[in-house]
Amino acid sequence: INLLKELSKEIGNVFFSPFSISSALAMGFIGSSHETAKEMTSVLGYEAAKVESGDVKTSFLHLFSEINKKTSSVCTLSIANVVFGDCELSVQEDFKKSLRDFFHALFVDVDFMNDSAAAVKKANDWIKTKTENKISHLLDSLDSDTKLVILNAVYFRGFWLHAFKEKSTFLQHFYNKGLDDEPKLVEMMHLKEKFFYANDNSFKALKLPYKGENLAMLLLLPNSRDGVDDLEHQITIEFLRHVKENMCQTEVEVALPKLHLEYSKSLKNALKNLGLRRAFEAGAHFDQMCDKENLYVSDVIHKAVLEVNEEGTEAAASTAVMMNKYSRTHCAEFIIDHPFVFLIYNCKNDLILFMGKVVEL
Numbered sequence: 001i002n003l004l005k006e007l008s009k010e011i012g013n014v015f016f017s018p019f020s021i022s023s024a025l026a027m028g029f030i031g032s033s034h035e036t037a038k039e040m041t042s043v044l045g046y047e048a049a050k051v052e053s054g055d056v057k058t059s060f061l062h063l064f065s066e067i068n069k070k071t072s073s074v075c076t077l078s079i080a081n082v083v084f085g086d087c088e089l090s091v092q093e094d095f096k097k098s099l100r101d102f103f104h105a106l107f108v109d110v111d112f113m114n115d116s117a118a119a120v121k122k123a124n125d126w127i128k129t130k131t132e133n134k135i136s137h138l139l140d141s142l143d144s145d146t147k148l149v150i151l152n153a154v155y156f157r158g159f160w161l162h163a164f165k166e167k168s169t170f171l172q173h174f175y176n177k178g179l180d181d182e183p184k185l186v187e188m189m190h191l192k193e194k195f196f197y198a199n200d201n202s203f204k205a206l207k208l209p210y211k212g213e214n215l216a217m218l219l220l221l222p223n224s225r226d227g228v229d230d231l232e233h234q235i236t237i238e239f240l241r242h243v244k245e246n247m248c249q250t251e252v253e254v255a256l257p258k259l260h261l262e263y264s265k266s267l268k269n270a271l272k273n274l275g276l277r278r279a280f281e282a283g284a285h286f287d288q289m290c291d292k293e294n295l296y297v298s299d300v301i302h303k304a305v306l307e308v309n310e311e312g313t314e315a316a317a318s319t320a321v322m323m324n325k326y327s328r329t330h331c332a333e334f335i336i337d338h339p340f341v342f343l344i345y346n347c348k349n350d351l352i353l354f355m356g357k358v359v360e361l
Contacts, residue, residue: 001235004341004355006270008232015263015304015356017154017317019063019079024152026060027081027103028279028297029053031095031289036278043276057102063351064104074212076157077353080130081105084123084149086112091148095289112146123149131155134305134316147295156344156353158210159312164189164256166310174257175338176360178226186361187258188337189310195254196247197332203231205243206252206334210312214348217313218243219256220341221334228339232357235341241350255335257361259308267300306354315344315354 003021007014022044029040041047046056067079083099085091087109099105110119120139128136130153142149172188196207202223209216220243222231268280278284284296304317344354 015261017354018352020152020154024150027150031286034285036285039278043274061102078155080153082151083107084110086147089147113144116142131316156315161209161211162193164191164310174361175225178339189256191254195252197252198247217344225338252332261306264303
């Protein structure tokens with residue numbers, strides 16, 4: 001959530017997978033120590049969640065095991081991890097074992113110094129395969145000084161529990177950036193159905209469930225066209241919990257634009273602004289990976305792709321809220337014709353898989 005706010009400082013749409021980013025960084029965390037580990041504990045939320053450093057591995061093992069065993073004909077959610085290490089790098093066997101046992105991660109030897117192009121191709125081919133060709137290119141090049149590349153891929157394809165009908169999709173205005181003078185005609189999907197819904201003075205919330213699994217999309221729509229930034233500033237874990245607890249099932253007239261988002265970003269500056277600095281500096285402490293090497297993180301690159309249509313979604317990659325339970329007898333409206341925030345999450349454990357803000361189409 002803090003990362004969403006940090007990335008939103010730049011103009012434009014934002015879409016990323018908090019779970020993918022936290023998984024990749026967690027693999028780095030288990031190889032860290034001293035001040036580097038302390039900073040990562042804070043920025044990655046382990047400290048706030050009161051998760052002991054020794055429990056991080058088992059927590060991710062449980063999540064990966066649960067996610068990867070729940071693939072069905074109506075929902076696909078898969079996670080894959082790999083670490084590419086330079087063939088000259090002396091990596092501790094305990095670190096490799098932890099990657100394998102707790103993160104289901106492969107460790108692959110490559111030659112970054114003499115054949116970085118082959119290493120880049122191998123990494124991109126791996127990402128392409130694991131995301132069902134949705135992300136075909138992540139890395140452009142690698143510095144010959146590169147020693148280690150940690151990759152995580154998340155792929156999700158889900159079908160709506162209540163599908164939109166194609167015949168109910170037609171052109172409608174979406175007000176880009178929340179400006180009255182910047183409407184754009186977009187394909188808008190329509191559906192009237194019973195959904196969990198909440199209405200606050202400044203925003204509305206709607207939960208669209210997927211078939212087969214405990215996954216749903218939560219949409220947060222400001223009541224004013226230009227209110228998405230104010231809404232975003234309110235969002236915290238506690239805020240989302242209050243929203244979900246105060247939703248009631250009611251008949252809702254929904255208008256949702258078809259979406260195709262591609263987002264690619266270096267997260268280095270955003271993470272440094274959030275307090276993760278030592279990991280990016282020479283002298284960082286990653287001696288639990290390699291005790292004889294001066295390793296540090298040169299960059300964190302993230303790419304995410306999202307497609308939302310009538311059938312469903314395909315994606316790769318404390319504030320007290322005073323809310324009213326919505327119980328009107330007539331049909332509520334949830335018309336997404338201006339900037340909004342959304343997330344795809346697991347309803348059982350509240351794990352946020354994907355998150356984004358759409359300001360223009």
